[in-house]
Amino acid sequence: MSLTASGIHAGYRGRRVLHDVSLTIERGETVGLRGPSGTGKSTLVRVLALLHPPDSGHVTLDEQRIRGHGHRVPASVRTRIGVLFQSPRAAADPRLSLSDLIAEPLRAVRHPREQITGRVTDLAERAGLTPDLLDRRPHAVSDGQLQRACLARALAHDPDYLLCDEATTMLDASTQAHVAAMITDQQQHTGMGVLVVSHDPALLTRWTDRIEDLNTETAR
Numbered sequence: 001m002s003l004t005a006s007g008i009h010a011g012y013r014g015r016r017v018l019h020d021v022s023l024t025i026e027r028g029e030t031v032g033l034r035g036p037s038g039t040g041k042s043t044l045v046r047v048l049a050l051l052h053p054p055d056s057g058h059v060t061l062d063e064q065r066i067r068g069h070g071h072r073v074p075a076s077v078r079t080r081i082g083v084l085f086q087s088p089r090a091a092a093d094p095r096l097s098l099s100d101l102i103a104e105p106l107r108a109v110r111h112p113r114e115q116i117t118g119r120v121t122d123l124a125e126r127a128g129l130t131p132d133l134l135d136r137r138p139h140a141v142s143d144g145q146l147q148r149a150c151l152a153r154a155l156a157h158d159p160d161y162l163l164c165d166e167a168t169t170m171l172d173a174s175t176q177a178h179v180a181a182m183i184t185d186q187q188q189h190t191g192m193g194v195l196v197v198s199h200d201p202a203l204l205t206r207w208t209d210r211i212e213d214l215n216t217e218t219a220r
């Protein structure tokens, strides 16, 4: 069981960023992805998260080849892949309270309403968010608190894969450790596969089972 990108060519408005790039994340493993700035690591994350359609090549999710990226991917498929970005401010809707932020993906797939509150409380507690923070909107919490909420949101569906794009880079050491511990704990319970994109060699060595390079060799 794996999330696989095969022979991906992708870019923006005719400008090619990824040239024949392939990457596999097996369930249960943690894969590191590194490479110089601008080689397309975030673009590859968006392709794997089914958010950015490749020009050619394809993504396979547990043997199911995904057709039609972008809005055409059913929510039931998309929710099997969680994503955590570097900047929670860019990722989070500023109009939503933290509890609504965490609950939104559950509501989107009509999760039973009576279970949502309990699920949000549990996720928030595991993420280290105190109850008083849950009614606040993003502008009234710190970056670290907001990233904890984004992690709770990304794990709301118990995804089979979690893609972390420089997700701990801007966090202080203790929040970074808490975020990594929550991800590892979730992985031990559900066997999800994890991708960690980072420029930090120590973090990659500490956290991942193997490291892949996206460099000018692969990104020709």
Ligand SMILES: Nc1ncnc2c1ncn2[C@@H]1O[C@H](COP(=O)(O)OP(=O)(O)OP(=O)(O)O)[C@@H](O)[C@H]1O
Pocket (backbone or CB within 6 Å): 012, 017, 035, 036, 037, 038, 039, 040, 041, 042, 043, 044
């Ligand atoms: N939405 C976009 N529109 C146009 N070009 C983009 C867009 N996003 C990224 N790019 C360009 O695509 C290239 C790859 O960017 P990407 O963010 O995927 O690289 P990266 O390896 O993640 O970089 P970094 O390590 O600095 O985060 C860059 O030249 C970037 O300017």
